[in-house]
Amino acid sequence: MPSSSEAPVRSGPDPAAGVPGQGGPRERGRAEGGGTPELRRVAVASFVGTAVEFYDFYIYGTAAALVFGDAFFPTLSPVNAVLASFSTYAVAFVARPLGSVLFGHFGDRVGRKSVLVASLLLMGLSTAAVGLLPTYGTWGAWAPALLVLLRFLQGIGLGGEWGGAALLAVEHAPAGRRGRYAGFPQLGPSVGFFAATGVFLLLSATVSDEAFRGWAWRIPFLLSLLLVGVGLFVRVRVAETPAFRRMVAEGRRGRAPFATVVRRHPRELLLGAGAMVVGYGLFYTATTYCLAYGTETLGVSRTTMLLASMGAVLFLAAGTWWAATRSDRLGRRRVTLGGTAAAAVWGLLLFPLMDTGRLALIVVALGGAMLLMGVIYGPMGALLPELFPxxxxxxxxGLAYSLGGVAGGAVAPLVATRLQSAFGSASVGWYVSSMAVLSLACLLLLPETRDRDLSRS
Structure with missing residues:
Protein backbone atom coordinates (compact mmCIF):
# COMPACT_ATOMS: atom_id res chain seq x y z
CA MET A 1 0.00 0.00 0.00
CA PRO A 2 1.22 3.55 -0.57
CA SER A 3 2.48 5.48 2.42
CA SER A 4 0.46 8.32 3.85
CA SER A 5 3.04 10.71 2.48
CA GLU A 6 1.97 9.56 -1.00
CA ALA A 7 -1.76 9.92 -0.40
CA PRO A 8 -3.47 12.22 -2.91
CA VAL A 9 -3.98 15.78 -1.83
CA ARG A 10 -7.06 17.71 -2.86
CA SER A 11 -6.98 21.38 -3.69
CA GLY A 12 -9.70 23.99 -3.83
CA PRO A 13 -12.79 23.91 -1.60
CA ASP A 14 -12.72 21.19 1.05
CA PRO A 15 -15.12 18.41 0.05
CA ALA A 16 -15.05 17.11 3.62
CA ALA A 17 -16.95 20.14 4.78
CA GLY A 18 -20.11 19.12 2.93
CA VAL A 19 -23.02 21.45 2.43
CA PRO A 20 -24.19 23.16 5.61
CA GLY A 21 -27.13 21.32 7.03
CA GLN A 22 -26.75 18.35 4.67
CA GLY A 23 -24.48 16.15 6.74
CA GLY A 24 -21.09 16.28 5.03
CA PRO A 25 -18.31 14.15 6.55
CA ARG A 26 -17.06 17.02 8.66
CA GLU A 27 -20.47 17.72 10.13
CA ARG A 28 -21.04 14.00 10.72
CA GLY A 29 -17.71 13.94 12.62
CA ARG A 30 -18.97 16.68 14.87
CA ALA A 31 -22.25 14.92 15.48
CA GLU A 32 -20.76 11.48 15.96
CA GLY A 33 -17.72 12.18 18.07
CA GLY A 34 -17.01 15.85 18.60
CA GLY A 35 -18.36 16.02 22.13
CA THR A 36 -18.21 12.50 23.56
CA PRO A 37 -16.88 11.98 27.10
CA GLU A 38 -13.93 10.01 25.70
CA LEU A 39 -12.94 12.86 23.38
CA ARG A 40 -13.20 15.33 26.23
CA ARG A 41 -10.88 13.13 28.30
CA VAL A 42 -8.46 12.96 25.38
CA ALA A 43 -8.46 16.74 24.99
CA VAL A 44 -7.86 17.26 28.71
CA ALA A 45 -5.18 14.55 28.91
CA SER A 46 -3.22 15.84 25.91
CA PHE A 47 -3.47 19.42 27.17
CA VAL A 48 -2.64 18.80 30.84
CA GLY A 49 0.30 16.54 30.05
CA THR A 50 2.00 18.97 27.69
CA ALA A 51 1.28 21.90 30.03
CA VAL A 52 3.00 20.09 32.91
CA GLU A 53 5.97 18.98 30.81
CA PHE A 54 6.49 22.41 29.29
CA TYR A 55 6.17 24.01 32.72
CA ASP A 56 9.06 21.79 33.80
CA PHE A 57 11.03 22.68 30.68
CA TYR A 58 10.46 26.44 30.93
CA ILE A 59 11.26 26.94 34.59
CA TYR A 60 14.74 25.76 33.71
CA GLY A 61 15.02 28.38 30.96
CA THR A 62 13.81 31.13 33.29
CA ALA A 63 16.21 30.07 36.02
CA ALA A 64 19.05 29.86 33.47
CA ALA A 65 18.41 33.45 32.48
CA LEU A 66 18.04 34.79 36.03
CA VAL A 67 20.08 32.77 38.52
CA PHE A 68 22.06 29.79 37.19
CA GLY A 69 25.02 31.92 36.11
CA ASP A 70 25.68 32.95 39.71
CA ALA A 71 24.66 29.65 41.28
CA PHE A 72 26.57 27.22 39.08
CA PHE A 73 29.17 29.29 37.16
CA PRO A 74 30.35 31.98 39.63
CA THR A 75 33.98 31.92 38.43
CA LEU A 76 33.12 33.09 34.88
CA SER A 77 32.67 36.62 33.57
CA PRO A 78 29.04 37.82 33.34
CA VAL A 79 28.77 37.21 29.57
CA ASN A 80 30.44 33.80 29.78
CA ALA A 81 28.29 32.84 32.78
CA VAL A 82 25.16 33.60 30.75
CA LEU A 83 26.56 31.59 27.84
CA ALA A 84 27.36 28.69 30.16
CA SER A 85 23.83 28.79 31.60
CA PHE A 86 22.33 28.80 28.11
CA SER A 87 24.66 25.95 27.12
CA THR A 88 23.24 23.73 29.86
CA TYR A 89 19.82 24.89 28.66
CA ALA A 90 20.71 23.81 25.09
CA VAL A 91 21.71 20.32 26.23
CA ALA A 92 18.04 19.36 26.49
CA PHE A 93 17.47 20.22 22.84
CA VAL A 94 20.28 17.88 21.84
CA ALA A 95 18.69 15.17 24.00
CA ARG A 96 15.19 15.67 22.60
CA PRO A 97 15.82 13.82 19.30
CA LEU A 98 17.21 10.92 21.34
CA GLY A 99 14.04 10.95 23.42
CA SER A 100 11.97 11.01 20.24
CA VAL A 101 13.82 7.95 18.94
CA LEU A 102 13.58 6.06 22.24
CA PHE A 103 9.97 6.84 23.12
CA GLY A 104 8.94 6.85 19.46
CA HIS A 105 10.14 3.26 19.10
CA PHE A 106 7.96 2.08 21.97
CA GLY A 107 5.12 4.41 21.02
CA ASP A 108 4.94 2.79 17.59
CA ARG A 109 5.48 -0.71 18.97
CA VAL A 110 3.71 -0.77 22.37
CA GLY A 111 1.22 2.07 22.24
CA ARG A 112 0.83 5.83 22.58
CA LYS A 113 -0.71 5.93 26.06
CA SER A 114 1.80 3.90 28.11
CA VAL A 115 4.78 5.74 26.64
CA LEU A 116 3.24 9.10 27.52
CA VAL A 117 3.03 8.06 31.17
CA ALA A 118 6.73 7.12 31.18
CA SER A 119 7.82 10.40 29.56
CA LEU A 120 5.85 12.44 32.09
CA LEU A 121 7.45 10.59 35.01
CA LEU A 122 10.98 11.07 33.64
CA MET A 123 10.47 14.77 33.11
CA GLY A 124 8.90 15.35 36.52
CA LEU A 125 11.52 13.50 38.54
CA SER A 126 14.40 15.15 36.67
CA THR A 127 12.90 18.59 37.25
CA ALA A 128 12.36 18.02 40.97
CA ALA A 129 15.97 16.84 41.30
CA VAL A 130 17.20 20.20 39.93
CA GLY A 131 15.39 21.85 42.83
CA LEU A 132 17.39 19.70 45.27
CA LEU A 133 20.79 20.11 43.58
CA PRO A 134 23.55 21.85 45.63
CA THR A 135 25.23 24.82 43.93
CA TYR A 136 28.86 25.35 42.91
CA GLY A 137 29.68 26.80 46.31
CA THR A 138 28.78 23.47 47.96
CA TRP A 139 29.74 20.79 45.45
CA GLY A 140 32.16 22.60 43.19
CA ALA A 141 32.43 21.28 39.62
CA TRP A 142 30.09 18.38 40.41
CA ALA A 143 27.17 20.80 40.67
CA PRO A 144 27.18 22.05 37.04
CA ALA A 145 28.00 18.53 35.83
CA LEU A 146 24.91 17.11 37.52
CA LEU A 147 22.88 20.08 36.32
CA VAL A 148 23.79 19.15 32.73
CA LEU A 149 22.84 15.51 33.38
CA LEU A 150 19.43 16.43 34.78
CA ARG A 151 18.82 18.81 31.90
CA PHE A 152 19.73 16.00 29.50
CA LEU A 153 17.13 13.74 31.15
CA GLN A 154 14.56 16.54 30.87
CA GLY A 155 15.24 16.67 27.17
CA ILE A 156 14.83 12.90 26.82
CA GLY A 157 11.45 13.12 28.55
CA LEU A 158 10.18 16.05 26.48
CA GLY A 159 11.43 14.40 23.30
CA GLY A 160 8.99 11.59 23.95
CA GLU A 161 6.17 13.81 25.14
CA TRP A 162 5.15 15.98 22.23
CA GLY A 163 4.76 13.29 19.57
CA GLY A 164 2.66 11.11 21.83
CA ALA A 165 0.43 13.95 23.02
CA ALA A 166 -0.16 15.13 19.45
CA LEU A 167 -0.99 11.59 18.32
CA LEU A 168 -3.30 11.06 21.27
CA ALA A 169 -5.35 14.05 20.11
CA VAL A 170 -5.07 13.62 16.34
CA GLU A 171 -5.75 9.88 16.20
CA HIS A 172 -8.85 10.24 18.40
CA ALA A 173 -10.20 13.28 16.55
CA PRO A 174 -13.37 13.01 14.43
CA ALA A 175 -13.32 13.68 10.70
CA GLY A 176 -12.49 17.24 9.71
CA ARG A 177 -11.52 18.32 13.24
CA ARG A 178 -7.97 17.07 13.63
CA GLY A 179 -6.55 20.59 13.67
CA ARG A 180 -8.93 21.61 16.44
CA TYR A 181 -8.17 18.62 18.67
CA ALA A 182 -4.45 18.88 17.97
CA GLY A 183 -4.74 22.45 19.24
CA PHE A 184 -5.24 21.20 22.81
CA PRO A 185 -1.71 19.79 23.26
CA GLN A 186 -0.40 22.79 21.34
CA LEU A 187 -1.82 25.04 24.06
CA GLY A 188 0.34 23.23 26.61
CA PRO A 189 3.42 25.41 26.01
CA SER A 190 1.38 28.60 26.50
CA VAL A 191 -0.08 27.46 29.80
CA GLY A 192 3.17 25.88 30.95
CA PHE A 193 5.12 29.04 30.21
CA PHE A 194 2.48 31.26 31.85
CA ALA A 195 2.56 29.11 34.99
CA ALA A 196 6.36 28.97 35.07
CA THR A 197 6.72 32.72 34.63
CA GLY A 198 3.93 33.38 37.13
CA VAL A 199 5.65 31.32 39.83
CA PHE A 200 8.93 33.18 39.33
CA LEU A 201 7.10 36.51 39.29
CA LEU A 202 5.35 35.67 42.56
CA LEU A 203 8.68 34.77 44.15
CA SER A 204 10.29 37.98 42.88
CA ALA A 205 7.48 39.98 44.46
CA THR A 206 7.47 38.21 47.83
CA VAL A 207 11.12 37.45 48.69
CA SER A 208 14.28 39.52 48.61
CA ASP A 209 16.75 39.24 45.75
CA GLU A 210 19.21 37.56 48.11
CA ALA A 211 16.63 34.97 49.15
CA PHE A 212 15.58 34.42 45.54
CA ARG A 213 19.15 33.70 44.45
CA GLY A 214 19.89 31.70 47.60
CA TRP A 215 16.98 29.25 47.87
CA ALA A 216 13.63 30.50 46.53
CA TRP A 217 14.47 29.69 42.90
CA ARG A 218 14.18 26.01 43.89
CA ILE A 219 10.46 26.20 44.69
CA PRO A 220 9.19 26.08 41.06
CA PHE A 221 11.23 22.91 40.46
CA LEU A 222 9.86 21.16 43.55
CA LEU A 223 6.28 22.08 42.62
CA SER A 224 6.73 19.84 39.59
CA LEU A 225 6.05 16.73 41.70
CA LEU A 226 2.53 17.91 42.46
CA LEU A 227 1.81 18.81 38.84
CA VAL A 228 3.13 15.49 37.54
CA GLY A 229 0.75 13.67 39.90
CA VAL A 230 -2.17 15.57 38.34
CA GLY A 231 -0.94 14.78 34.84
CA LEU A 232 -0.58 11.08 35.57
CA PHE A 233 -4.08 10.88 37.07
CA VAL A 234 -5.57 12.35 33.91
CA ARG A 235 -3.56 10.28 31.44
CA VAL A 236 -4.11 6.81 32.88
CA ARG A 237 -7.87 7.22 32.29
CA VAL A 238 -7.55 7.66 28.51
CA ALA A 239 -7.98 4.78 26.05
CA GLU A 240 -5.43 3.83 23.41
CA THR A 241 -5.98 5.57 20.05
CA PRO A 242 -8.19 3.95 17.38
CA ALA A 243 -5.41 4.22 14.76
CA PHE A 244 -2.97 2.26 16.92
CA ARG A 245 -5.57 -0.39 17.82
CA ARG A 246 -6.37 -0.85 14.13
CA MET A 247 -2.69 -1.07 13.28
CA VAL A 248 -2.17 -3.82 15.90
CA ALA A 249 -5.24 -5.73 14.69
CA GLU A 250 -3.86 -5.68 11.15
CA GLY A 251 -0.37 -6.75 12.26
CA ARG A 252 1.33 -3.64 10.89
CA ARG A 253 3.76 -2.83 13.72
CA GLY A 254 7.29 -2.40 12.35
CA ARG A 255 10.41 -3.78 14.01
CA ALA A 256 12.55 -0.64 13.76
CA PRO A 257 10.38 2.49 13.31
CA PHE A 258 13.25 4.97 13.53
CA ALA A 259 15.36 3.24 10.88
CA THR A 260 12.32 2.92 8.63
CA VAL A 261 11.47 6.61 8.96
CA VAL A 262 15.02 7.62 8.05
CA ARG A 263 15.15 5.21 5.12
CA ARG A 264 11.69 5.73 3.63
CA HIS A 265 10.66 9.23 4.71
CA PRO A 266 13.79 11.42 4.88
CA ARG A 267 12.15 14.21 2.90
CA GLU A 268 9.16 14.53 5.23
CA LEU A 269 11.46 14.27 8.25
CA LEU A 270 13.87 17.02 7.19
CA LEU A 271 11.28 19.37 5.73
CA GLY A 272 9.06 18.96 8.80
CA ALA A 273 12.03 19.76 11.04
CA GLY A 274 12.94 22.78 8.91
CA ALA A 275 9.37 24.07 9.05
CA MET A 276 9.58 24.05 12.86
CA VAL A 277 12.83 26.03 13.08
CA VAL A 278 11.32 29.53 13.06
CA GLY A 279 8.70 28.66 15.68
CA TYR A 280 11.39 27.56 18.09
CA GLY A 281 13.62 30.50 17.16
CA LEU A 282 10.87 33.03 17.76
CA PHE A 283 9.86 31.53 21.06
CA TYR A 284 13.24 31.11 22.68
CA THR A 285 14.55 34.43 21.40
CA ALA A 286 11.48 36.26 22.69
CA THR A 287 11.49 34.48 26.06
CA THR A 288 14.77 33.08 27.33
CA TYR A 289 17.14 35.39 25.45
CA CYS A 290 15.05 38.56 25.74
CA LEU A 291 14.58 37.95 29.46
CA ALA A 292 18.35 37.95 29.92
CA TYR A 293 18.81 40.81 27.42
CA GLY A 294 16.19 42.98 29.09
CA THR A 295 17.52 42.51 32.62
CA GLU A 296 21.28 42.44 31.93
CA THR A 297 21.70 44.79 28.93
CA LEU A 298 18.72 47.16 29.00
CA GLY A 299 18.59 47.36 32.79
CA VAL A 300 14.87 46.55 32.98
CA SER A 301 13.86 45.03 36.30
CA ARG A 302 13.29 41.31 36.57
CA THR A 303 9.68 41.86 37.65
CA THR A 304 8.97 44.09 34.65
CA MET A 305 10.43 41.60 32.18
CA LEU A 306 8.51 38.73 33.74
CA LEU A 307 5.29 40.75 33.50
CA ALA A 308 6.03 41.51 29.86
CA SER A 309 6.64 37.82 29.18
CA MET A 310 3.37 36.84 30.84
CA GLY A 311 1.50 39.39 28.75
CA ALA A 312 3.16 38.16 25.59
CA VAL A 313 2.30 34.51 26.21
CA LEU A 314 -1.40 35.37 26.01
CA PHE A 315 -0.77 36.28 22.37
CA LEU A 316 0.87 32.90 21.91
CA ALA A 317 -2.21 31.08 23.21
CA ALA A 318 -4.54 33.16 21.03
CA GLY A 319 -2.44 32.61 17.90
CA THR A 320 -2.11 28.88 18.59
CA TRP A 321 -5.82 28.24 19.02
CA TRP A 322 -6.87 30.47 16.12
CA ALA A 323 -4.43 28.83 13.71
CA ALA A 324 -5.09 25.25 14.87
CA THR A 325 -8.85 25.56 14.42
CA ARG A 326 -8.61 27.61 11.22
CA SER A 327 -6.32 25.02 9.64
CA ASP A 328 -9.25 22.60 9.42
CA ARG A 329 -10.89 24.97 6.95
CA LEU A 330 -7.97 26.74 5.25
CA GLY A 331 -5.42 23.91 5.40
CA ARG A 332 -2.29 23.48 7.50
CA ARG A 333 0.08 24.72 4.80
CA ARG A 334 -1.68 27.99 4.02
CA VAL A 335 -1.95 29.06 7.66
CA THR A 336 1.66 28.23 8.55
CA LEU A 337 2.99 29.89 5.39
CA GLY A 338 1.24 33.13 6.32
CA GLY A 339 2.61 33.10 9.86
CA THR A 340 6.14 32.28 8.70
CA ALA A 341 6.20 35.06 6.10
CA ALA A 342 5.04 37.56 8.73
CA ALA A 343 7.72 36.30 11.13
CA ALA A 344 10.42 37.16 8.57
CA VAL A 345 9.29 40.79 8.79
CA TRP A 346 8.72 40.87 12.55
CA GLY A 347 12.26 39.69 13.25
CA LEU A 348 13.49 43.08 12.00
CA LEU A 349 11.10 44.97 14.29
CA LEU A 350 11.64 42.95 17.46
CA PHE A 351 14.76 44.62 18.84
CA PRO A 352 14.10 48.23 17.81
CA LEU A 353 10.95 47.91 19.93
CA MET A 354 12.81 46.16 22.76
CA ASP A 355 15.59 48.76 22.81
CA THR A 356 13.17 51.56 23.72
CA GLY A 357 13.09 50.10 27.23
CA ARG A 358 9.41 51.08 27.52
CA LEU A 359 7.18 48.38 28.99
CA ALA A 360 4.33 48.89 26.50
CA LEU A 361 6.62 48.56 23.49
CA ILE A 362 8.46 45.61 25.01
CA VAL A 363 5.09 43.86 25.36
CA VAL A 364 4.31 44.71 21.72
CA ALA A 365 7.69 43.33 20.62
CA LEU A 366 7.36 40.09 22.55
CA GLY A 367 3.62 39.76 21.96
CA GLY A 368 4.02 40.09 18.19
CA ALA A 369 6.72 37.42 18.15
CA MET A 370 4.64 35.08 20.31
CA LEU A 371 1.48 35.65 18.27
CA LEU A 372 3.28 34.66 15.07
CA MET A 373 4.91 31.72 16.81
CA GLY A 374 1.41 30.54 17.76
CA VAL A 375 0.14 30.90 14.19
CA ILE A 376 3.02 28.72 13.00
CA TYR A 377 2.90 26.29 15.92
CA GLY A 378 -0.85 25.70 16.17
CA PRO A 379 -1.33 23.69 12.94
CA MET A 380 1.91 21.72 13.47
CA GLY A 381 0.16 19.47 15.99
CA ALA A 382 -1.79 17.99 13.08
CA LEU A 383 0.58 18.67 10.17
CA LEU A 384 3.60 16.71 11.42
CA PRO A 385 1.64 13.55 12.37
CA GLU A 386 -0.20 13.70 9.05
CA LEU A 387 3.12 13.48 7.18
CA PHE A 388 3.78 9.90 8.35
CA PRO A 389 1.99 6.52 8.16
CA GLY A 398 8.33 13.40 17.28
CA LEU A 399 11.73 13.33 15.60
CA ALA A 400 10.84 16.07 13.09
CA TYR A 401 9.58 18.23 15.96
CA SER A 402 12.71 17.65 18.05
CA LEU A 403 15.19 18.18 15.22
CA GLY A 404 13.56 21.53 14.54
CA GLY A 405 14.18 22.34 18.19
CA VAL A 406 17.91 21.64 17.89
CA ALA A 407 18.25 24.02 14.94
CA GLY A 408 15.84 26.68 16.17
CA GLY A 409 15.67 26.47 19.96
CA ALA A 410 18.96 25.10 21.28
CA VAL A 411 21.24 27.55 19.54
CA ALA A 412 18.99 30.63 19.44
CA PRO A 413 19.91 32.07 22.88
CA LEU A 414 23.60 31.21 22.34
CA VAL A 415 23.80 32.75 18.86
CA ALA A 416 21.75 35.76 19.95
CA THR A 417 24.06 36.43 22.90
CA ARG A 418 27.16 36.31 20.68
CA LEU A 419 25.60 38.38 17.89
CA GLN A 420 24.43 41.09 20.25
CA SER A 421 27.82 41.24 21.96
CA ALA A 422 29.68 41.53 18.64
CA PHE A 423 27.30 43.40 16.32
CA GLY A 424 24.47 44.85 18.39
CA SER A 425 20.83 43.90 18.83
CA ALA A 426 19.83 44.50 15.19
CA SER A 427 21.88 41.47 14.16
CA VAL A 428 19.73 39.26 16.40
CA GLY A 429 16.65 40.43 14.51
CA TRP A 430 18.28 39.50 11.20
CA TYR A 431 19.06 36.10 12.66
CA VAL A 432 15.39 35.54 13.53
CA SER A 433 14.34 36.60 10.03
CA SER A 434 16.84 34.21 8.45
CA MET A 435 15.29 31.32 10.40
CA ALA A 436 11.89 32.37 9.04
CA VAL A 437 13.20 32.28 5.46
CA LEU A 438 14.56 28.76 6.03
CA SER A 439 11.22 27.55 7.39
CA LEU A 440 9.34 29.27 4.58
CA ALA A 441 11.38 27.34 2.00
CA CYS A 442 10.65 24.04 3.77
CA LEU A 443 6.92 24.73 3.99
CA LEU A 444 6.76 25.54 0.28
CA LEU A 445 8.15 22.07 -0.44
CA LEU A 446 5.65 20.28 1.80
CA PRO A 447 2.20 19.20 0.56
CA GLU A 448 -1.16 19.97 2.13
CA THR A 449 -2.01 17.19 4.61
CA ARG A 450 -5.42 18.16 5.97
CA ASP A 451 -7.44 15.48 4.15
CA ARG A 452 -5.11 12.50 4.56
CA ASP A 453 -6.38 9.20 5.95
CA LEU A 454 -4.51 8.55 9.21
CA SER A 455 -5.30 4.83 9.20
CA ARG A 456 -3.46 4.30 5.91
CA SER A 457 -0.24 2.28 5.98
Missing part, protein backbone atom coordinates in the same frame (compact mmCIF):
# COMPACT_ATOMS: atom_id res chain seq x y z
CA UNK A 390 0.43 5.06 11.30
CA UNK A 391 3.17 2.53 12.07
CA UNK A 392 5.88 5.23 11.95
CA UNK A 393 3.92 8.24 13.16
CA UNK A 394 5.17 8.53 16.75
CA UNK A 395 8.80 8.24 15.63
CA UNK A 396 8.47 10.45 12.55
CA UNK A 397 6.43 13.30 13.98
Missing amino acids: AELRYSGA
